[in-house]
Amino acid sequence: MTEERERVPAAYTEMDILEAKQFDKKVREHFMPAIISMVRQIVDDYGVLEGVCVDVGCGTGVFTIELCRHSKLKIFALEKEKAIYEVARMNIEKGGLADRIIPILGDAHNMPFENEFADFIISRGSYHFWKDKVQVFKEIYRVLKKGGTALVGGGFGRYVTDEEYKRMKSLRDRSLGSDAKAYSSPDKLREVINKAGISKSNFRVSYDRGGLWAEIKK
Numbered sequence: 001m002t003e004e005r006e007r008v009p010a011a012y013t014e015m016d017i018l019e020a021k022q023f024d025k026k027v028r029e030h031f032m033p034a035i036i037s038m039v040r041q042i043v044d045d046y047g048v049l050e051g052v053c054v055d056v057g058c059g060t061g062v063f064t065i066e067l068c069r070h071s072k073l074k075i076f077a078l079e080k081e082k083a084i085y086e087v088a089r090m091n092i093e094k095g096g097l098a099d100r101i102i103p104i105l106g107d108a109h110n111m112p113f114e115n116e117f118a119d120f121i122i123s124r125g126s127y128h129f130w131k132d133k134v135q136v137f138k139e140i141y142r143v144l145k146k147g148g149t150a151l152v153g154g155g156f157g158r159y160v161t162d163e164e165y166k167r168m169k170s171l172r173d174r175s176l177g178s179d180a181k182a183y184s185s186p187d188k189l190r191e192v193i194n195k196a197g198i199s200k201s202n203f204r205v206s207y208d209r210g211g212l213w214a215e216i217k218k
Helices: 014-046 062-069 082-094 133-143 162-184 186-195
Strands: 050-056 072-079 101-105 118-124 144-154 203-208 211-217
Touching: 014 062, 014 082, 014 118, 014 162, 050 062, 050 133, 062 072, 062 082, 062 101, 062 118, 072 082, 072 118, 082 101, 118 133, 133 144, 133 186, 133 211, 144 162, 162 211, 186 203, 186 211
Parallel strands: 050 072, 050 118, 072 101, 118 144
Antiparallel strands: 144 211, 203 211
16 A cells, blocks of 8 residues: 555544554454354355445445455445544555445445445444434345345354354453344344335344344345
């Protein structure tokens, strides 16, 4: 990456970027096995994906980059926190993937995409942040193409070891506090999706060691 790209943009303070980079470092140091596991699970379940993808709540882009490297997707990485978005942009450019991953500054409650835009939508670990979960699911369904798939939830995937699972679950639960309950409530997740007007025949919820996930088809 050039010095120009490493420079803090005028819209941000040094502290903004420093805190976002610290968050990025924490994800890489503590949760990389989960990211690798989930991408492997997605490839095993859906094949090598092609077309347009939206990553809702992409954070600093660590998961997005891993998914991009194991697929043929063009990914729009949506993030609402400005400093986090900026670090995601830096990571994408540093990874040489700016031609396939487009960082988008925007809110999941009102996504800046047209109807039936994406073949695949993924949101891993952002569900607990959504103030109006029903509205976000409405947006996901609106943006999803007919024949497309959305995968929403949180967890570490089926391929982490027992040791990795215990360590990461302990870290996640301490970090999220009461918000961690969002990823252990399958009935509540079903209720939210139903309220979004998505037919029961168009989604299924799974809850096991790999996490809590909703798969939505259109």
